[in-house]
Amino acid sequence: MDLGIIGQAAGLFAVTNIDDILILALFFARGAGHPGSTRRIVLGQYLGFTAILAVAVAAAFGATFLPESAVPYLGLLPLALGLKAARQAWKSHRNGAGDQEDTGAGAEPGGGPGALEVAAVTFANGGDNIGVYVPVFATAGIGGMTAYAVVFLTLVAVWCFAGRFFATRPVVARALARWGHVLLPLVLIGIGLLILVEGGAFGL
Structure with a gap:
């Protein structure tokens, strides 16, 4: 595999996915202490990124499964999950559960985010x-496309490791344990609104 392509692929991945580390750290923080949560988060990250790769590869060959005009409306996904997480956090707060219950978006019955x-x-x-x-x-x-895909999928694992690393640092872990149930909904809602507004969805 050409080292030049590897370097280009690594740089492209880093530039386009740097914000994912924060999101992953929040997910890992919400899944802390829940069996299987790390596996579900990593699986979910791979499923989501593999779908991105599949659409991009198909489009590169001329097939369009996701029209460009539909991309801004993807913001509805994190927006809906953020609103759901915010509602769960509010219910837990009103019930006096506070941080005792998992309030992450799409929490699994056993605790933590779902894949x-x-x-x-x-x-x-x-x-x-x-x-x-x-x-x-x-x-x-x-x-070249194969090389990009291999590098991208390898770096997904590195991103997951980095997200978990930051989420388990004592200072960061304490902050996320205290405020994660608030930060995760805010981040998801913010991402959703940003995607909708920047893409001009609904004439915004």
Whole structure:
């Protein structure tokens, strides 16, 4: 595999996915202490990013499964999950449960975020990256496209590790344990609104 392509792929991934580390840290913080939550978060991240790659590769070959005009409306996914998480956090606060209960978006019965919810946020947050990846893939050829995909999927694991690393640092963990139930809904709602507004959805 050409080192030049590896470097380009790594740089492109980092630039287009830097905000995912914060989101992953919040998800890992909400899943702390819940068996299986790490596995679900990693699985969800891979599902979401694989979907992004699949759409970008298909578009590079001329197939359009996701019209450009539909991309801004992906903001509805994190917006809905953020509102759901905010409602759960408010209910827990009113019930006096505070941080005792998991209030993350799409929490599993056993606690922590669910894989499909993480995948939905990952896909929606990275939907605008598809427009960046398509011309790169289209000019890279089959070999180059394969190299990009391998590097991207490898770096997803690095991103998951980084998110979990930050979420488990004592100072960060204490802050997220105290405020994570507020930060996660705010971040998801903010991402959703940003995608909708920047994409001009609903004439915004």
